[in-house]
Amino acid sequence: MTANYMFYRASATKIITSSQFFNPLTKTPSFQTPFSYQFIRYIHTTLFENVFYRNPRKNSRNLSTFPDYNLQNAAFGVDSRVPATIITGFLGSGKTTLLNHILTAEHGKCIAVIENEFGEVDIDGSLVASHSSSNEDDIVMVNNGCLCCTVRGDLVKLLLELVKERRDKFDHIIIETTGLAKPGPVIETFCSDEMVSHYVKLDGVVTMVDSKHATRHLNEVKPRFVVNESVEQVAYADRIIINKTDLVSEADLEVLTKKIRHINGMAQIQHAKYGAVDIDFVLGVGGYDLDRLHYSARLAEIFCWHEPHDILGFCVSIVSEGTIDLDELDDWLERLIEEKGEDLYRYKGVLSVNGSDERYVLQGVHTMLDGCPGKTWTPDEKRINKLVFIGRDLDETMLRKGFKGCLV
Numbered sequence: 001m002t003a004n005y006m007f008y009r010a011s012a013t014k015i016i017t018s019s020q021f022f023n024p025l026t027k028t029p030s031f032q033t034p035f036s037y038q039f040i041r042y043i044h045t046t047l048f049e050n051v052f053y054r055n056p057r058k059n060s061r062n063l064s065t066f067p068d069y070n071l072q073n074a075a076f077g078v079d080s081r082v083p084a085t086i087i088t089g090f091l092g093s094g095k096t097t098l099l100n101h102i103l104t105a106e107h108g109k110c111i112a113v114i115e116n117e118f119g120e121v122d123i124d125g126s127l128v129a130s131h132s133s134s135n136e137d138d139i140v141m142v143n144n145g146c147l148c149c150t151v152r153g154d155l156v157k158l159l160l161e162l163v164k165e166r167r168d169k170f171d172h173i174i175i176e177t178t179g180l181a182k183p184g185p186v187i188e189t190f191c192s193d194e195m196v197s198h199y200v201k202l203d204g205v206v207t208m209v210d211s212k213h214a215t216r217h218l219n220e221v222k223p224r225f226v227v228n229e230s231v232e233q234v235a236y237a238d239r240i241i242i243n244k245t246d247l248v249s250e251a252d253l254e255v256l257t258k259k260i261r262h263i264n265g266m267a268q269i270q271h272a273k274y275g276a277v278d279i280d281f282v283l284g285v286g287g288y289d290l291d292r293l294h295y296s297a298r299l300a301e302i303f304c305w306h307e308p309h310d311i312l313g314f315c316v317s318i319v320s321e322g323t324i325d326l327d328e329l330d331d332w333l334e335r336l337i338e339e340k341g342e343d344l345y346r347y348k349g350v351l352s353v354n355g356s357d358e359r360y361v362l363q364g365v366h367t368m369l370d371g372c373p374g375k376t377w378t379p380d381e382k383r384i385n386k387l388v389f390i391g392r393d394l395d396e397t398m399l400r401k402g403f404k405g406c407l408v
């Protein structure tokens, strides 16, 4: 198994700076901590005291748990970390094809690519290199495992090496995982490794789906305690590309799209042949930016996915009027994460908080939870709470009951 990285500059390009690349909508940095309550209460104390401060005892214990850089970033309101995109998808779904599409498109970004594949021979690296102007000597090989497990430490090392020693050479990092990789541990690397999250921010997870073969993989029943990688790859995605549409009928495509939507009601989906999608669909996604979550044009559509949730219990959406008591929410999420964190792949919400004119925006991955105030509610606006959970064996009744308990 191999992992490597290389730099690629799109052909007819001007070099762009990270500040140009930085999305103006992302006014505040993302904050991450394994403990939801620490996070929420920290935010209350430091940034939005006027709006949310109400419990000095709870607030006081959070300040020391946050790294200094977050405080600095918050102080300046700038997030200068390099964005990273994870491309995942089952074996042969078209990940390398998508990568080549991105690398040969005229977007002007300089991209560092980290490749990880099974086998001693680095074929994908060569395939990508053959489409680019890079010198293959630039490619650094790591030959001992899959990014999601055995070479996770190497991923950290590679990322840090890139950002510390070669930061001036690229604007964006793309990581192509192996077809059998579980995205969770790779995502967690960005959230839980303090050094990595200091320099790199996860921009989004893009999942390739092979429209010809995906149904078989998604339906595959695994032994107890063994995860279905295909389902996980769909569940974690911010963007899903249903690829190889030239190989299936319209009717089959519709059925598959519905199935995928049932597993992940939050991700945006596009159909493609040979991974040909707009670059904006895959880069600059802001999948982990709280502000972007709020600004997402598809948010209403995402949350209004009213069909019965998947038989696997993978996606639960809650849409409800009323206002939330933030302390209750804090306690509920703390309990939920403690009991169910392993099974909660992704969750996102826009909430109406009691005593505040601003939306409260939150999202999480397993035990990592981010939350901050968002746009102000207008006086004539109906305050609707929207919350989506994606994960394994979700108990919809329990989630709805828990949420209800947070309403004032």
Ligand SMILES: Nc1nc2c(ncn2[C@@H]2O[C@H](COP(=O)(O)OP(=O)(O)OP(=O)(O)O)[C@@H](O)[C@H]2O)c(=O)[nH]1
Pocket: 089, 090, 091, 092, 093, 094, 095, 096, 097, 098, 117, 124, 178, 179, 208, 243, 244, 245, 246, 247, 272, 273, 274, 275
């Ligand atoms: N017909 C058809 N073939 C495609 C399409 N996209 C990719 N392919 C082909 O599918 C095969 C696998 O594509 P890759 O891009 O290598 O897939 P991958 O996900 O990187 O594969 P692994 O690294 O082995 O997991 C290649 O032969 C591609 O040319 C498509 O839209 N239609």
